[in-house]
Amino acid sequence: MTLLANDTLTQLAFSIYENKGVFALLVGSGLSRAAEIPTGWEITLDLVRRIGLARGEQDQNDWATWYRDTTGKEPNYSHLLDQIASTPHERRSILHSYIEPTEEERREGKKTPTAGHYAIADLVKDGYVRVLVNTNFDRLLENALRERGVEPTIVASPDALAGAEPVTHTQCYILKLHGDYKDARIRNTDKELGKYPAKYDALLDRILDEYGILICGWSGQWDDALRAAFLRAPNRRYPTFWAARGEVESGAEELINHRRGKVITIESADTFFTSLRDRVQTIEQTHRKNPRGVELLVASTKRFLAKPEYRVQLDEAFSQELDIVLKELEAPEFNPHGQWSQAEFRSRVSRYQAAFEALAAMAGVLGRWGDDKEFPLLLDIIQTLYDQAEKIGGGITSYLNLRSYPAVLVFTAYGLGLTRARRWRILYRLFNAVIGRRDRDPQRTVETLFLHTWKGTAHDAWKQIEGLEKRKTPLSDHLLELFSDWSKRFVGVTPDFEIVFEQFELLASLAHLERNEKSVVQQELANGRQDSFLWMPVGRLGWHERSMDKILSEVEQEPLKTELSKAGFGKGDPEFIDVFSANFKRIAARMTWM
Numbered sequence: 001m002t003l004l005a006n007d008t009l010t011q012l013a014f015s016i017y018e019n020k021g022v023f024a025l026l027v028g029s030g031l032s033r034a035a036e037i038p039t040g041w042e043i044t045l046d047l048v049r050r051i052g053l054a055r056g057e058q059d060q061n062d063w064a065t066w067y068r069d070t071t072g073k074e075p076n077y078s079h080l081l082d083q084i085a086s087t088p089h090e091r092r093s094i095l096h097s098y099i100e101p102t103e104e105e106r107r108e109g110k111k112t113p114t115a116g117h118y119a120i121a122d123l124v125k126d127g128y129v130r131v132l133v134n135t136n137f138d139r140l141l142e143n144a145l146r147e148r149g150v151e152p153t154i155v156a157s158p159d160a161l162a163g164a165e166p167v168t169h170t171q172c173y174i175l176k177l178h179g180d181y182k183d184a185r186i187r188n189t190d191k192e193l194g195k196y197p198a199k200y201d202a203l204l205d206r207i208l209d210e211y212g213i214l215i216c217g218w219s220g221q222w223d224d225a226l227r228a229a230f231l232r233a234p235n236r237r238y239p240t241f242w243a244a245r246g247e248v249e250s251g252a253e254e255l256i257n258h259r260r261g262k263v264i265t266i267e268s269a270d271t272f273f274t275s276l277r278d279r280v281q282t283i284e285q286t287h288r289k290n291p292r293g294v295e296l297l298v299a300s301t302k303r304f305l306a307k308p309e310y311r312v313q314l315d316e317a318f319s320q321e322l323d324i325v326l327k328e329l330e331a332p333e334f335n336p337h338g339q340w341s342q343a344e345f346r347s348r349v350s351r352y353q354a355a356f357e358a359l360a361a362m363a364g365v366l367g368r369w370g371d372d373k374e375f376p377l378l379l380d381i382i383q384t385l386y387d388q389a390e391k392i393g394g395g396i397t398s399y400l401n402l403r404s405y406p407a408v409l410v411f412t413a414y415g416l417g418l419t420r421a422r423r424w425r426i427l428y429r430l431f432n433a434v435i436g437r438r439d440r441d442p443q444r445t446v447e448t449l450f451l452h453t454w455k456g457t458a459h460d461a462w463k464q465i466e467g468l469e470k471r472k473t474p475l476s477d478h479l480l481e482l483f484s485d486w487s488k489r490f491v492g493v494t495p496d497f498e499i500v501f502e503q504f505e506l507l508a509s510l511a512h513l514e515r516n517e518k519s520v521v522q523q524e525l526a527n528g529r530q531d532s533f534l535w536m537p538v539g540r541l542g543w544h545e546r547s548m549d550k551i552l553s554e555v556e557q558e559p560l561k562t563e564l565s566k567a568g569f570g571k572g573d574p575e576f577i578d579v580f581s582a583n584f585k586r587i588a589a590r591m592t593w594m
Contacts, residue, residue: 008264009272012241013279015212016128022238023212024131025120030217030245031269032136034114036105038098046098047080092181099138099181117144119273124172125150128280131167131211132174133204135218135226137181145172156180158197167207175203177226196225204229212238213259217269220252230255243272278343278466282350294358297321298489301365305374315377321359322381325406328355329388336395336403345464348402356406357486360413364490367417372426378414379433382407382445390438401456404449408456411449412479412504413486419504420491424567427504431511432568446511451475451537453512472591476505476539502547505539506555510569510580512536518576525582533586542584542591556581 029039048063060066067075085091101111121144123129145152152172155161156179167173178187240261266272304314366374389403418427431446447453462474471477480501513536570576
């Protein structure tokens with residue numbers, strides 16, 4: 001099974017990122033539905049209702065059934081429009097009320113661009129999408145694009161096509177196949193949708209041949225001319241993706257099979273396009289345009305560690321990398337000002353990780369294979385990163401708090417390397433090393449950079465990361481996932497990295513509890529109540545029972561308990577480790593029910 005076998009959305013995001021500007025979007029009424037602009041079927045039923053009431057009928061619970069019983073036919077959008085509006089101008093007037101927002105609707109945010117429209121606009125602004133084929137009459141896409149600073153070329157009639165810029169010359173090209181609701185030349189009857197003008201067919205043929213296609217909000221059942229364009233187009237060059245809620249209809253299935261397309265099951269157009277945009281932006285931000293060579297830096301660190309005479313080169317390698325990333329932190333994208341948004345928070349996390357992957361991996365190497373002499377160097381790096389974060393005092397709070405995330409990454413990487421090497425004495429020194437803080441008293445690293453002691457976790461910030469919304473320990477889970485990849489460069493062969501990670505977190509919790517005297521902890525535990533314990537930061541091990549039993553058992557028994565106490569853990573007192581274990585179990589019992 002491949003890594004992305006069941007993740008078609010991420011496959012699509014990579015395709016869009018790697019093939020910038022070669023995907024065209026085909027969107028239908030499903031996109032605008034979230035803006036409370038009705039679909040064609042909803043308009044059909046409302047027209048049936050209005051006709052029925054005008055005839056003096058009582059209001060019906062099911063107007064579709066009433067129509068079938070009355071006429072012996074299925075409600076048909078095209079037939080109804082033909083009956084009540086004989087000219088295109090009349091049809092345009094009828095549709096206008098369904099699309100144009102009233103003042104009240106505008107105040108309520110109805111019939112205005114939705115998150116999905118803005119996500120598409122972001123993809124266009126960033127150059128990932130340039131061609132939009134739209135079967136909707138509304139102007140929500142155009143409005144969203146203009147709000148993002150993009151002025152699209154709009155083709156809503158054969159006349160407009162004749163005078164428009166070529167597709168390849170525009171930043172954004174919108175083909176409104178069915179026209180615009182303010183233009184009487186709209187296409188919305190079966191006859192009008194059965195055949196397109198020859199120039200439209202030629203343009204569609206080119207788009208379907210030369211671009212990858214992403215479809216969302218169109219059922220594939222109706223619009224014979226558009227279906228015909230798909231069926232006559234060759235299947236080559238770039239892939240086709242079809243986003244649909246639930247099962248695709250038979251008409252769509254035929255087109256998907258013809259194009260050998262892939263189906264993406266979605267909750268809504270809004271969530272789909274926002275998730276797609278976020279993934280593309282994450283891929284962009286984590287892909288270094290000028291890679292400094294993480295593997296080369298890690299290899300150099302290992303080589304310089306191997307011989308004492310390379311000590312100067314080792315220090316220089318870290319100094320140079322630190323200088324590079326500190327300059328990166330001065331870039332505008334790390335400025336803590338602006339508007340808060342979930343997408344921007346996620347984006348910043350990705351940017352920090354992309355910038356600090358190399359330095360964190362180098363720190364992990366020192367933890368794994370160092371000889372204790374590197375300890376002052378690592379502390380200086382952590383302090384420098386923390387000082388850099390504290391330089392700016394104003395801005396969006398969550399962005400300000402996130403500025404010390406690089407210090408968390410280096411602290412965690414070094415600690416994991418030490419844990420893997422079982423260098424308990426240096427690990428204990430790391431946890432108890434003091435961090436200077438701007439305008440505040442110094443504090444231990446384990447009280448500043450570890451899980452909930454770090455201010456970057458305030459207000460459940462890490463639940464904003466996709467996939468962590470309902471996690472009990474979102475930061476802990478995120479760091480495990482991140483370092484499961486990064487640590488391969490310094491952990492070496494291990495049957496279960498998760499055990500190494502959770503052991504690191506457990507020992508950090510132990511070091512944190514040492515701020516209390518043993519007797520104080522014992523007194524709290526003697527209460528006997530399960531909710532009676534002293535607080536300490538606890539990671540995923542608090543609810544991960546499979547690992548908890550194994551790791552706690554090892555810590556409680558020889559020889560590890562003695563090794564840890566000799567290294568300083570438990571204030572050098574093995575009994576304190578037992579007290580800590582009991583306190584940990586109380587907290588874990590509570591976490592189970594959280």
